Amino acid sequence: MVQTPPRVLTVAGSDSGGGAGIQADLKTMLALGVHGMSVIAAVTAQNSLGVQGYWELPEEAVRAQYRSVVDDIGVQAIKTGMLASPALVETVADLLTGADAPVVVDPVASSKHGDTLLANEALDTLRTRLLPVATIVTPNLYEVELLTGRTVHGRDDMRGAAEALLAFGPSWVLVKGGHLEGEAADLLFDGEQERWFTSPRHDNRHTHGTGCTLASAIASHLALGRSMPEAVAAAKTYVTGAIEAGFSLGEGIGPVDHAWHWRPGR
DSSP states (O other): OOOOOOEEEEEEEEETTSSSHHHHHHHHHHHTTOEEEEEEEEEEEEETTEEEEEEEOOHHHHHHHHHHHHHHTOOSEEEEOOOBSHHHHHHHHHHHTTOSSOEEEOOOOBOTTOOBOBOGGGHHHIIIIIGGGOSEEOOOHHHHHHHHOOOOOSHHHHHHHHHHHHTTSOSEEEEEOTTSSSSEEEEEEOSSOEEEEEEOOOOOSOOBTHHHHHHHHHHHHHHTTOOHHHHHHHHHHHHHHHHHTOOOOTTSOOBOOTTGGGSTTO
């Protein structure tokens, strides 16, 4: 009898260019051996040059998708991404309250090109409603500043940023230092112990979808039964390989390669 793989649900926006969002999440989940499912919260018109527009789905559509999947199929982990508006953030927070699965919150605020994907008025709702139900939140340095008002200039600032984020209620924080100089260093913190994850910095501009991919990889490894530090370590290894193998697409920034470890020579 064929064994059903662990099931992971992404609640996020759709990227028509296929490099980030729901599309990146599902590719990551497939690559890591779990069954990916989706709740689409917004639709973007997006390509390698940027985001030309986005449209939020009605709250009832988000609720219906979530209930349809969770009530019948069930989940072993949930990942959230682009939620766009205060109403959608609050809707998703309500759905996740009491969820019987780890919740990975990627607080997506902008695209790789700097296009805004989260309304300013949604920030407070994200802080007060979504972060308290998160098992782990995975902000980049720009998102850290938006959420906490803290600017991170180097590794010495990352512990304080993590503590500020933990005050909003998540169990774990992963502060991603990918925009700092030198090696790519991320800090995982649970209020007691610091764990650092570092990787070489690859000279490759094609990094679209990095944050979505990392958060989805963490969720996938949690669904596979790994501890949080183990899940983050494995996800970091996967996304580092995907960044190294990122490829040109269109006229702008190409995506990371979610299938990098299936390519010949890997």
